Amino acid sequence: MNQPGSPSPWSVVRSAVARWRWPPLALLCCGVTLMHSWVSGRLQLLMAPTFHGLVVGSGLALLAWSVTALTVSQPRRSIPWRAAVLVVCTSLLIVLAPPRGSFSMLARHRPPAQLDGLAAGFALPPEQRDLVDWVRLLRGTPQPQLFRGEPVQVKGFVLVTATGERHLAQLLVRCCLADATPVQLAVQWPADAPPLRQDQWVRVEGEMEVLDTPDGLQPVVIAHDVTAIPKPPQPFRT
Amino acid sequence: MALDHLSTSWSVFQALFLEAMPFLLIGVALATMARHWLPSGPVLQCLPDHPLLGPLTGAAMGFALPACECGNVPVARQLLASGSPLPTAMGFLFAAPVLNPIVLASTWAAFPDQLWLLWARPAAGLAMALVVASLLRLQQDNAILAPNLLRERGFHRPADAGSLLERSAGLIGSPSPGPVPLPSAGRGKSWRLSVLHGMDELVKLSSLLILGCGVAALLQTTLPRDWLLVVGQAPTLSVLALMLLAVVISVCSSVDAFLALGFASQVTPGALLAFLMLGPVIDLKSLGLYGTVFCRSAMVFVALACGMLTLLAGQWTNVLML
Numbered sequence: 001m002n003q004p005g006s007p008s009p010w011s012v013v014r015s016a017v018a019r020w021r022w023p024p025l026a027l028l029c030c031g032v033t034l035m036h037s038w039v040s041g042r043l044q045l046l047m048a049p050t051f052h053g054l055v056v057g058s059g060l061a062l063l064a065w066s067v068t069a070l071t072v073s074q075p076r077r078s079i080p081w082r083a084a085v086l087v088v089c090t091s092l093l094i095v096l097a098p099p100r101g102s103f104s105m106l107a108r109h110r111p112p113a114q115l116d117g118l119a120a121g122f123a124l125p126p127e128q129r130d131l132v133d134w135v136r137l138l139r140g141t142p143q144p145q146l147f148r149g150e151p152v153q154v155k156g157f158v159l160v161t162a163t164g165e166r167h168l169a170q171l172l173v174r175c176c177l178a179d180a181t182p183v184q185l186a187v188q189w190p191a192d193a194p195p196l197r198q199d200q201w202v203r204v205e206g207e208m209e210v211l212d213t214p215d216g217l218q219p220v221v222i223a224h225d226v227t228a229i230p231k232p233p234q235p236f237r238t
Numbered sequence: 239m240a241l242d243h244l245s246t247s248w249s250v251f252q253a254l255f256l257e258a259m260p261f262l263l264i265g266v267a268l269a270t271m272a273r274h275w276l277p278s279g280p281v282l283q284c285l286p287d288h289p290l291l292g293p294l295t296g297a298a299m300g301f302a303l304p305a306c307e308c309g310n311v312p313v314a315r316q317l318l319a320s321g322s323p324l325p326t327a328m329g330f331l332f333a334a335p336v337l338n339p340i341v342l343a344s345t346w347a348a349f350p351d352q353l354w355l356l357w358a359r360p361a362a363g364l365a366m367a368l369v370v371a372s373l374l375r376l377q378q379d380n381a382i383l384a385p386n387l388l389r390e391r392g393f394h395r396p397a398d399a400g401s402l403l404e405r406s407a408g409l410i411g412s413p414s415p416g417p418v419p420l421p422s423a424g425r426g427k428s429w430r431l432s433v434l435h436g437m438d439e440l441v442k443l444s445s446l447l448i449l450g451c452g453v454a455a456l457l458q459t460t461l462p463r464d465w466l467l468v469v470g471q472a473p474t475l476s477v478l479a480l481m482l483l484a485v486v487i488s489v490c491s492s493v494d495a496f497l498a499l500g501f502a503s504q505v506t507p508g509a510l511l512a513f514l515m516l517g518p519v520i521d522l523k524s525l526g527l528y529g530t531v532f533c534r535s536a537m538v539f540v541a542l543a544c545g546m547l548t549l550l551a552g553q554w555t556n557v558l559m560l
Contacts, residue, residue: 022441023434023437023438023441024437026441026444027437027440027441030259030444033256034256034259037252037256042252043256045249046249046252046253046256046257047253047256047257051257051260054260055256055257055259055260057260058259058260058263058264061263061267062263065433065436065437065440066437068433069433069434069437072430072433072434073430074434075431075434079438080438080441080442080445082445083441083442083444083445083446084441084445086445086448087441087444087445087448090255090448094252094255094256097248099245099248099249099252099253100245100248100249101245101246101247101248101249101250102242102245102246105242105243105246105459106246106250106459109458109459109461111504175257175489175490176253176254176256176257176489177249177250177253178250178253178254178257178454178455178458178487178488178489179487179489
């Protein structure tokens with residue numbers, strides 16, 4: 001039992017914790033997290049390269065700011081220690097738990113990407129067109145059957161659609177994963193294809209076919225060879 | 239499946255947080271420099287308090303000080319804390335995320351063939367800033383500003399500038415009754431105080447940014463966007479759907495035009511304008527930051543007012559263009 005008027009153990013711990021230099025520690029952790037995201041290559045999984053420099057510059061600025069704050073004497077003041085604890089914990093979590101999101105899940109929640117403004121792959125030979133080039137080409141022509149029989153060599157991840165079909169897809173990102181939208185091609189997989197789990201990255205070699213379906217002409221890649229590949233360091237188009 | 243949801247939300251959270259943090263840092267750094275160098279009080283009080291000139295001046299400051307919504311909240315807060323008139327600070331707060339060269343350039347880059355959007359977006363953003371700032375000006379400071387900001391602001395305002403209630407409550411010129419982060423550094427004060435004050439502010443805003451990004455990331459992976467875009471061609475529903483999307487997606491105003499490009503052909507022109515008009519001002523990521531400027535009831539009022547004005551602008555655009 002505490003004596004009347006004596007502080008409870010919890011309040012002693014709380015006031016001891018509140019006296020730590022939490023704010024500079026929070027900035028330090030935040031700066032380390034930003035730099036770690038860049039050094040470890042995680043930024044490439046999360047945002048367009050245009051913003052990488054901004055993140056690195058901010059990481060350096062945060063480190064400099066925190067070191068400056070740690071070296072100057074601190075006047076007695078009310079510090080936002082709860083906010084700082086949240087920032088420290090979040091920063092540590094970001095470092096410890098890398099982003100392993102499901103691109104398929106993201107893609108299922110998004111409308112198809114609009115491809116205006118992207119460099120066109122019209123002039124490229126068929127085997128040099130990537131998935132986005134193909135989709136742009138097929139969307140842009142009123143006669144997709146003209147491409148029937150052309151060789152296809154594309155990479156992407158396996159997207160399981162809402163109807164259970166397995167398409168080949170890539171994400172298009174303008175800013176960060178929050179704005180990612182999918183670009184996808186229907187694929188007729190060969191019988192001897194390796195087991196295709198959701199989000200598995202594969203390289204598909206085959207030929208373009210255009211099926212006449214009740215919904216209109218439907219381009220589909222007839223895959224002859226499917227090879228599982230590791231996830232690329234930059235897994236989306238920008 | 240639940241694990242997939244969680245890990246995808248976590249990835250989106252990281253993307254949002256790491257992308258927004260630099261902009262927040264730029265905003266706080268600008269606010270810290272302003273705090274150190276700006277002659278708080280007399281000069282800022284000379285900025286216009288007029289319901290039209292004030293927001294226009296704030297909007298012009300936004301053009302000269304480009305920042306997206308994460309960066310301009312700390313700057314606007316610093317303007318208010320230093321004694322700037324409410325209409326000017328509000329004009330800056332609500333117009334700067336749209337009316338700045340970076341945002342205008344990205345809008346032009348995304349929609350070079352839709353010239354109407356190039357003038358409609360800044361015009362609608364400015365109109366919204368003017369109306370919301372004028373409406374807020376009708377209220378006393380203590381009815382809309384957050385208590386901590388009100389106390390900081392009290393140090394820099396002349397005693398006769400406050401309401402009778404504020405004066406009798408001792409809010410103007412009185413020492414702070416509660417914990418205030420730090421006394422104002424002001425001109426001539428040491429860099430040490432400015433650095434520490436800026437650090438405390440950045441830490442507080444970062445924690446709010448974390449909460450905002452968390453909510454936005456969770457909603458992004460649970461709310462299928464197709465549901466929103468299904469109503470794409472209905473004049474009113476499309477505007478409402480894109481307003482909701484803008485609030486949920488919480489993307490930086492300097493790149494939201496590229497995102498809008500993704501569904502521009504699926505929605506009405508009014509809905510497109512609504513997305514580009516509301517997103518930079520109100521979104522889940524920045525709502526927490528607004529808590530450092532406004533009290534809760536004022537935040538609800540601002541969100542509703544911006545929502546109503548956006549709906550109106552979207553509807554009129556559809557009437558004129560469909």
